[in-house]
Amino acid sequence: MYGNAYIDPKKANNSLVNGEDPIKLAEFEARIASGQKVEPKDWMPAMYRKQLVRMIEQHAHSEIIGSLPEGTWITRAPGFRRKLALMAKVQDEVGHAQLLYNAAETLGKSREDMINDLISGKSKYSNVFNYPAVTWADSAVIAWLIDAGAIVNQLANSRGSYGPYCRALERICAEESFHLKYGHDNVVFLATGTPKQREMVQEALTRWWPPIMHFFGPSDKDSVHSETLMKWKVKMASNDDMRQQFLNMYVPKIWDLGLVLPDPNLVKNEETGKWDYTEPDWEEFKRVINGDGPCNAERLAVRRTAEENGRWVRKALNKSQNYVTPLS
Amino acid sequence: MKIISLDPRVNRSSINKTEETVILEKLDQFQTYEVFAQTKRGTHHVHVGSVHAANENIAMLFAKEQYARRGECVNIWVVKTADVSATEYEDSDIFDTLDEKYHRNPESYKVMDRIKAYKEKGNQ
Numbered sequence: 001m002y003g004n005a006y007i008d009p010k011k012a013n014n015s016l017v018n019g020e021d022p023i024k025l026a027e028f029e030a031r032i033a034s035g036q037k038v039e040p041k042d043w044m045p046a047m048y049r050k051q052l053v054r055m056i057e058q059h060a061h062s063e064i065i066g067s068l069p070e071g072t073w074i075t076r077a078p079g080f081r082r083k084l085a086l087m088a089k090v091q092d093e094v095g096h097a098q099l100l101y102n103a104a105e106t107l108g109k110s111r112e113d114m115i116n117d118l119i120s121g122k123s124k125y126s127n128v129f130n131y132p133a134v135t136w137a138d139s140a141v142i143a144w145l146i147d148a149g150a151i152v153n154q155l156a157n158s159r160g161s162y163g164p165y166c167r168a169l170e171r172i173c174a175e176e177s178f179h180l181k182y183g184h185d186n187v188v189f190l191a192t193g194t195p196k197q198r199e200m201v202q203e204a205l206t207r208w209w210p211p212i213m214h215f216f217g218p219s220d221k222d223s224v225h226s227e228t229l230m231k232w233k234v235k236m237a238s239n240d241d242m243r244q245q246f247l248n249m250y251v252p253k254i255w256d257l258g259l260v261l262p263d264p265n266l267v268k269n270e271e272t273g274k275w276d277y278t279e280p281d282w283e284e285f286k287r288v289i290n291g292d293g294p295c296n297a298e299r300l301a302v303r304r305t306a307e308e309n310g311r312w313v314r315k316a317l318n319k320s321q322n323y324v325t326p327l328s
Numbered sequence: 329m330k331i332i333s334l335d336p337r338v339n340r341s342s343i344n345k346t347e348e349t350v351i352l353e354k355l356d357q358f359q360t361y362e363v364f365a366q367t368k369r370g371t372h373h374v375h376v377g378s379v380h381a382a383n384e385n386i387a388m389l390f391a392k393e394q395y396a397r398r399g400e401c402v403n404i405w406v407v408k409t410a411d412v413s414a415t416e417y418e419d420s421d422i423f424d425t426l427d428e429k430y431h432r433n434p435e436s437y438k439v440m441d442r443i444k445a446y447k448e449k450g451n452q
Contacts, residue, residue, distance in 0.1 A: 042417055072335040095394055102360070102378050111380065112352040120349045132334055167377070297345060298331050298338065305343045307350050314356055317382035324410045326360045326378035 016047040016228045032233055037163035040106040040328065051225075051234050052162055053107045054123075060100035061118045061125035065299050067093040069133040070142055078136060085182050089143065092175045099168040102326050106164045110323070119304045127285060128211040130293030137190055137197075137204035143183025145208065145250060149215045151176050152246050161233035164328055184253075191257040205254070206262045213263075213280040216243040247275040361387035362412060364405040365395050373405055381406075 017025060024043050031038065038044060067090045074090065077083035101111050117123035128146055133139050151173060158169035190201035217239040220226055229235040237245075248268075254261060265278045288296070331343045358380045364373040376395045381387035387406040396404065415422070430436040 039417055068335070071337070072333070075336050091393075091397070095397070098379070098394055099377060105360075110354070111357040112354060115352055115357070116349075134334065171377075298333055301331050301343050301345060302338055302341075304348075304350055305341060307352065311350075311356075314358070314382070317386070318355065318358065319382070322410050323355055323359045326409055327362055327412060327414060328375065 016225065017045055020045045029231065032161045032231070037166060038161050039163045040325070045232075048232055048234065049107050051229060052165065053104055053109050055234065056100055056104040056107070056165055057109065057114050057117075058124055058126070060097045060104060060114065061123055062129065063093045063097035063100060065118075065125045065129045065303065066146075067097075068299055068302060069129055069131070069295070070139050072133045073136050073139040076136070082186070086139070089179050089182060092179065096168075096172045096175070099171060100165075103162075103164040103168045105325055106328065108325065115307065119300060119307065121291060121300065124289060125299075126215070127289045127293070128208075128215055129299060130288050130296045131208070131211050132295050134207065135200055135204060137187075137200040138208065140183060140186035140190060140201065141204045141208045143179055144187045145183070145212055146215065147176055147179040147183055148250055149212065149242075149246050151180060152242050152249075153216070156236040156242065159233070160236055164326075167328070188257065191259060202259055205259055209262050210280060210284070213243070213277065214282075214285045216240075216246070218282050218285070244274050247277070251275070358382045360409045361391070361406040362409050363387075363391040363395055364407075365391075365401045366403040367400055368402055373403065378409060379406070 025045060028038070028042075028044060028048075031042075038048075070086065070093075071090050074083060074086050077086050101114060104114060105111055114123065118125070128142075133142060154169050154173050154176065158166050158173060160166055187201055190197040220239045226235060226238065247266075251261065251266065251268075263278050265276055267276050268274070269276050287293070329345045331338060331345055333339055360378045360380050361384075362378050363376050365376045366373045379387055379390040379394055381390050384406060388404065391404050391406050392401075395401065
């Protein structure tokens, strides 16, 4: 699962191609325009490399941190089958992180540096995972709707230009289809169950709707970067378009279960064919992504402790080695 | 102060709230191995990705967990990334010469034309 990478438009340097060799740049752009993929050792503009590292790294961190809110319910999953399924899903998420770290490494940033930047708070991860999974129903809503959002995003990105990222996403998307089915199954089970179960899933949905609306990030149509990043096939769809696609696919399915979404303005506009909704609270989004959310401290502390506790094992195993970046 | 979590596993770990960070040294996460998997007998092994590991045995274990969790595999190879020799994409013109080697191409052999011409000549 994954949330869209958040790029602060204010920090943007609006000339992505400053100082690049015009001939090499033209060849690079022609390759992408013709549908060819870029491979690790190809020449690429410095900003292409930088944006991709940031994006893939954030994606990897999101997978590994994203396994924490769901993992909250492993020990108390209702029944053995659900416990096994949840463990399998969490293992998939951690596996996705490994695939993505490898893809980012091919661009020259070491895994150690990425983990250091995660734990120090320098690198971000998807904001939704700074919220708690209060009940079992929250884990069901996450597995269904956050993973659904992730699939919209990942399918778009899998058509991007960087070979190693596309290959990782192909594998990831295949596994996400299990997550989506598993999550939907859990939500439907609760929504069609006892009044208490319906109440649980409704409450979880109400809690998670604002983070879900934040999931694709603020509107970036007017971002100075968007045009170049789309030409380079780093960014494949605007945040608003992905949010629309998600709403179009999933709001009807949610309403079909008789569940209520906590936004009175949410309606499909018959004229534009798009969904109208109350603008999400982007101030809260910024506040949480910058560290002040309900679970930020816990998520990073758990990650830090895992690294600390595993250190002696890694040290015992670490004979003199020779690191080279992964090939592809 | 300890972290109070909804997750009993976190509470059991008794984690301190702290501003401290850990710094992983270079190679803390080990070198990488490239993984080749065969999906069924009779097919080629295909490169599927890489894993970080301290040695071949652990690389094999991680490769199995990472790339063969759903029974789509019958055999795996792992090899240290550092031991792989590869061509450079910028030198890919070395492969261009293949097109010129028409003598390798079955369609460049036109025996039927020759037989036909021979027969026509004989019938005259």
